[in-house]
Amino acid sequence: MIKKFLKILGGFVAFILLLIVVASVAIIFIVNKELVQDQMTKALNRHVQIQDINVGIFSVVSGIEVKKVTISNFKTEKQLEALKGKPVPTGDVFVSMESLRLKLKFLPLLKKQFQLKEAVLYAPVINVARSKGGAFNFDDLTRPKKLTKEEQEELAKEKAEEAKEPKKPFTADDIPVAINIGEVGVKNGTVNYYDGKLDQRIQIYKLTALVYNITIDPKELEKKDNAKVTVYMGIRNVGPVKSGSVDTFDITLDIDGNVKPFDLKTRKLDPEVSLHAGSPEGVVSGLQIFNAIAGNNVLGKYLGDALGFLKGKQSWKGSKLAYVDVWYKAGLAKLSNGNLKLKECRLLFDGSFNTNSKALGANLELELTKERNSAVKVGLRRQIESGLKRLGAKKYVNPEKIAETALKPLLNKNGMIYMKFRVAGTASKPTADLTHPKLGSLDDIIKQVAGDVLLEAGKEAGKKAIEDGGKQLLKKAGKIKLW
DSSP states (O other), rough: HHHHHHHHHHHHHHHHHHHHHHHHHHHHOOOOOHHHHHHHHHHHTTTEEEEEEEOOOHHHHHEEEEEEEEEEOOOOOHHHHHHSSSOGGGGGGEEEEEEEEEEEEEEGGGEEEEEEEEEEESSSSEEEEEEETSSSHHHHHHSOOHHHOHHHHHHHHHHHHHHHHHOOOGGGGGOOEEEEEEEEEEEEEEEEEEEETTEEEEEEEEEEEEEEEEEOOGGGTTEEEEEEEEEEEEEEEEEEEOOOSSSSSEEEEEEEEEEEEOOOTTHHHHHEEEEEEEEEEEEEEOOOHHHHHHHOHHHHHHHTTTTTTSSEEEEETTTTTTTEEEEEETTTEEEEEEEEESSSSEEEEEEEEEEETOOOOEEEEEOOOGHHHHHHHHHHHHHHHHHHHTTTTTTOOHHHHHHHHHHHGGBOTTTTTTEEEEEEEEESSEEEEEEEEEOOHHHHHHHHHHHHHHHHHHHHHHHHHHHHHHHHHHHHHHOOOOO
């Protein structure tokens, strides 16, 4: 019995090995550099160059690696014919990459399981451009191709059939096999973006963006509906920024989290994303939210331009200085536990952002370092001196005393200036309303303090007048003769 079992097992193993060898040999003959280049050139209407494709006798097991790929911008058939055998010019590169690695597990397919160990682009460089007229250099890839008469007729038939039955949303039940993917994405990539309309450039650098440990099984969706995400990148402007929510920036982002691709109740493809986003270091100036805070009307009347430093360059360096938790689903992003610690202040925040309407709603807490107290007090003093002059009480009151009184509502228990704001509008045009402290009119504080001083001055003047009057009366009384 054991002998028979071993014989069957040996035959099964031999059969599997034969399948692997046959599939690998087929890949060797089918997958070659020239064939792939030609097919990509025809499909993309771009000049394509591939340095090498690594395939071996066991490529089904070890995977395939495509090395040194370069793809040009759009070319006509005549231009493509003229470019055959020539390198893609440096200034005409649309996409290039060091390598593309694909590692698909073959045996699980026999069990109706799709297992992809790796599908990663290494060191890609992507050059995206928009012309002054608003056209992108990839628009030709998104436009439907011209169809022959037969293809048009076939497409019309398909649309007629689809019209009879409403198109159903994609659900987990539409997946025929269980999916298990190791990692998919990009490592050490660069994206260069030029906007011809605005004449501005933005670069994403050191981009590593991976979706990994992807597990989806329609039969066990409650347990197997998950993917992990990790993103590390830098993003900066190259030259002046002429639109958006910031003037200049160079920020690194370090993001980790989870994605649930399918909704468990509806089973529809409706991703739910939970992320922790940090920024190890960054420099930013002209941030519109900071501009809105510094330009708050109530604070402007109270402090003048004492918060003007927020409009300038802000920087941070440290993994625990800038972070936020993000939850996203169906176009709505919710922010919580937000923290940004800068040299002169600390910002705590939470709120929401609608990716469709761009509507922003957030609660901000701003705490200035104690070193900023004196600068704010100077701003207060200037406003007070202006108010005293306007009220005609400048010679009676010490502005420093009023500044100390006016500063008190702004201080928290630690003696630091602390404020709360409600932010609305959009990221590029936010508004910031002061919700704490409730500040009254600076003129009222001036009148109150100045009034007390004038009252005391009046009492002293009255007392002096009585004393002087008494002295004069006694002096006169001494001169009167009673006999």
